[in-house]
Amino acid sequence: MPTYLSKILIVDDQAANRLAIKYMLEKINIKIFEAASGKQALSLILKHDFAVILMDVVMPGLDGYETIRLIHSTERFQQIPIVMVTSYGTKEQYIKAYEAGAVDYVTKPVEPIVLTNKINQFVELSQQREAAQIAQREQAMVAASMEGLLNSAGEGILGINLTGEITFANPKACALLHARKEKLTQKNIQIFFTSAASQEINTEPDTEALSTNIFKLLRRKSSLTDTNERWMTVTGETFYVEYSCEIIRNNKGQQIGGVVTFQNISERKAIEDRLTRLANYDPLTNLANRAYFHDTLTKAMARSRRTDSKLVLLFLDLDHFKDINDNLGHDAGDLLLKIVSRRINQCIREGDVAARIGGDEFAVIIYDIDSLTGVVQIAEKIITTVNQPVDLFGTDITTSTSIGIAIFDDYKTNLDELVKAADIAMYTAKTNGRNRYQFFKQKMQQRATKKSRIQVTLAQALDGNELSISYQPKISLKKSRVIGLEALIRWTNSNGEIIAPKDFIPVAEESGQIHALGEWVFERVCRQIKSWQDLPGFDGLSISINISALQLKAGGFHRQVEGILNKHEIEPGRLELELTETAIMSKPLITARELHFLHELGIGISIDDFGTGYTSLNYLKRFPIDALKIDQRFISAIGLDDRDEDVIKIVMAIGRTLGIDVIAEGVETNAQLAFLYSIDCDLVQGYFFSEPLDQQGTTKMLEAIGTTYSDRFDNFKRYINDNNLQPLHAGKLH
Ligand code: C2E
Ligand code: CA
Ligand code: CA
Secondary structure, rough: OOOOOOOEEEEEEOOOHHHHHHHHHHOEEEEEEEEOOHHHHHHHHHOOOOOEEEEEEOOOOOOHHHHHHHOOOOHOOOOEEEEEEEOOOOOHHHHHHHOOOOOEEEEEOOOOHHHHHHHHHHHHHHHHHHHHHHHHHHHHHHHHHHHHHHHHOOOEEEEEEOOOEEEEEHHHHHHHHHOOOHHHHHOOOHHEOOOOHHHHOOOOHHHHHHHHHHHHHHHHHHOOOOOOOOEOOOOOEEEEEEEEEEEEEEEOOOEEEEEEEEEEEEHHEEEEEHHHHHHOOOOOOOOHHHHHHHHHHHHHHHHHHHOOOOOOEEEEEEEHHHHHHHHHHHHHHHHHHHHHHHHHHHHOOOOOOEEEOOEEEEEEEEEOOOOOOHHHHHHEEEEEEEEOOOEEEEEEEEEEEEEEEEEEOOOOOOOOHHHHHHHHHHHHHHHOOOEEEEEHHHHHHHHHHHHHHHHHHHHHHHOOOOOEEEEEEEEOOOOEEEEEEEEHHHHHHHOOHHHHHHHHHHHHHOOHHHHHHHHHHHHHHHOOOHOOOOHHOOOOOEEEEEEEEHHOOOOOOHHHHHHHHHHHHHHHHHEEEEHHHHHHHOHHHHHHHOOOOHHHHHHHHEEEEEEEOOOOOHHHOOOOHHHHHHHEHHHHHOOOOOHHHHHHHHHHHHHHHHHHEEEEEEEEEEEHHHHHOOOOOOOEEEOOOOOOEEEHHHHHHHOOOOOOOOOHHHHHHHHHOOOOOOOOOOOOOO
């Protein structure tokens, strides 16, 4: 029969998992403790002796392996058997568990019978050990006299009278207080007290009240586990103490004195402190870790509410850190993180807290700031300091950081909201060009919310019937007819709201949904080509599709396109792709290769929004391009800005040099059209002729062959006559 209940500890961040294991072990007579994190496990281990620890591998904060390493870093705990609970039964997992110091493992889902057997074995082992120890202790007790017992006690024991004078001290007490027995027995116990405790007593000298005070104090203190209490030895050294006091009464029940038992816990405290440090700080950079950052921020927010002081949170993310890691290796990456951490620390005030909360993400908590200028100064200082050149094992690089700033005072938020606000602001700083700071604004919140709503509803839109395609004609002035169509996606959600492509395309690019979306557009357009194929009005026409840079970068794009064309049996010449100038320039090599494949197939390629990205002529020559589309912004500046008109003329010249078509986008007025006509720009697109039309509208337009847009051409002819310009089809105008 066990003489006491064995204790076991379940470490798992999921309450449900802990409950399941507890339930399985219900039949075993043990006391079960639970820890929801590695940190909590460490503090329980300091207080209890466990027969065995069941340790989950994957936990936020300290994971299972790290927790075992921390436990084993202290000799006292190395004997505790630890059983790892792993999710995968792979050999690597077991080896990793054993290497970390586990003695056994079980795999998830945990088999009740296996677990019960294992735990039973460990419990039995620990009970055998414990039983032997108890027997030993009992023997010793019987053998020793009272005096002997006191002398051999591992704790210091002091007898005191009602005034606190020491009447008895055992050898251990003498050793702990660095004094001979004779010396101790004349002293008052209060001389060992440091700090507030002794002052409290000193105010009231040798009276009845004093003795009551001492006992009150001793009693009170013994019931608290205040590990910060220190005593001072006779020779003046201080040590951390843990003590308790028993009151001694005479046979009438009157208090006549007390027995104080105490021990030096400095060593234990040092271990605890070291564990706290390991659990709270990032070993690479020595900054606070994520867990500690959260604790600190929670406290800081409570304090800010209480004292009505300003609290500011900075969120930092290194710019292009991944490139450095990829190109110079992880050692260089680690070194950079260390250097940057040191620099951040240099820029903040004492008392403010810098933490590393992710790979290359940092946070700074700034307390009690009285003005926004103060925050700006800190942010600017960090930006310039981080921006100084760095020597990474002989390679000189310059790094930079983007900072998001959220002020707690401005809106009474919870921790998650505050962190999110700083994160959103940081993200905005990135999109605004990096190497800068950005204060959080409510508008960003709205934008972020809108974005995440779009992301969720877009998934439904893709499955449902909410997406469609509109087609905008491309017109040749000289031929007075439609020469092609541009497919433009349209989204009307289930509430009948129209969401513009400029609002959801970037979101889809960010979330990866652009691939599914792009495929949907391809499918839909190909089916459309098929159904219009035999309409006389569609003769010789092609449809262009807008392609996002990400679609090309994924690799194998041309094969995907080829597959769809084959599936629908469509001639490649019916299809054209539009890519923006910035898209092709972002990964020019991959893009050039993909475009050559596609062009080989017979698919037309246009560069969209041309004129905005400063592509050099030499570069353009490397891409197989059929047309340049002059960005709408230049067209709308016709008649208003000479420089923009010059850009249009330059694009025309580039087109002529390279022998490729030029299309003007967004043509709305006679005046714009006249200007374009005057510089021999033949191809136009825009509201002047037609807005994008839905499928039915497009079909009608195609069927009106011969009379299509004749009213518009008439309108323009009249304008030309009225303004004495050269008539249409009269040849070139320059
Ligand atoms: P974009 O390729 O430059 O398309 C031209 C945009 O200008 C279209 O807006 C069109 O409706 C509009 N537009 C045409 N003529 C005029 C005009 O005379 N005046 C004015 N003010 N606007 C005119 P939309 O349809 O809202 O599309 C915006 C952008 O979204 C497109 O710019 C394109 O980059 C992107 N997009 C549209 N559909 C798709 C798609 O299926 N896939 C991808 N990746 N992007 C698409
Ligand atoms: Ca386009
Ligand atoms: Ca465009």
